Amino acid sequence: MPTAASAALRAAVHDALIADAPLTALLGGPNVFDQAPPSVAFPYVTLGDMRVSDFSAGDASGEGSTLEHQLILHAWSRQGGHKEAHLIAGALLQALDDAPLTLADHTLVNFRFAVADVRREADGRTYHALVRFRAVTEPTT
Numbered sequence: 001m002p003t004a005a006s007a008a009l010r011a012a013v014h015d016a017l018i019a020d021a022p023l024t025a026l027l028g029g030p031n032v033f034d035q036a037p038p039s040v041a042f043p044y045v046t047l048g049d050m051r052v053s054d055f056s057a058g059d060a061s062g063e064g065s066t067l068e069h070q071l072i073l074h075a076w077s078r079q080g081g082h083k084e085a086h087l088i089a090g091a092l093l094q095a096l097d098d099a100p101l102t103l104a105d106h107t108l109v110n111f112r113f114a115v116a117d118v119r120r121e122a123d124g125r126t127y128h129a130l131v132r133f134r135a136v137t138e139p140t141t
Contacts, residue, residue, distance in 0.1 A: 005067050005137045006052050008103040010034070013071065013096065013133075014047060020095040026088050036076075043084055045092065048072035048130070055136055066138045070114070075129035085118045085127035092131045109136040 017023055018030035031044035049072050056065035075088035097113040114132040121128050
């Protein structure tokens with residue numbers, strides 16, 4: 001169920017990440033993308049899949065209701081070893097957990113870290129951190 005709330009949340013997350021000095025220092029600049037350009041240099045972060053579900057307690061559903069969003073952020077590193085991927089995952093957590101993000105036409109009830117995984121990809125040299133967050137939004141009244 002893609003919604004205006006999920007689009008607004010993704011935009012707010014992107015803006016918060018490119019404005020976060022510790023994260024951009026680790027990435028060597030504001031290397032946060034919805035989809036990474038073909039020749040992007042490592043390390044970088046991409047905004048991944050989002051699952052949206054109705055979280056309403058009442059009769060409202062869809063765009064006029066409370067929604068739960070589960071967003072995955074991906075950190076990509078080729079520094080050698082897991083360290084850089086772990087550091088970037090930690091910076092994502094510091095930048096976003098319980099962050100007071102401003103969403104267009106919606107209110108962010110909460111934005112919380114859920115879980116992180118760090119692994120080596122099949123190519124043997126790319127390390128990939130998946131950092132999951134859970135958010136709840138309501139329409140602005």
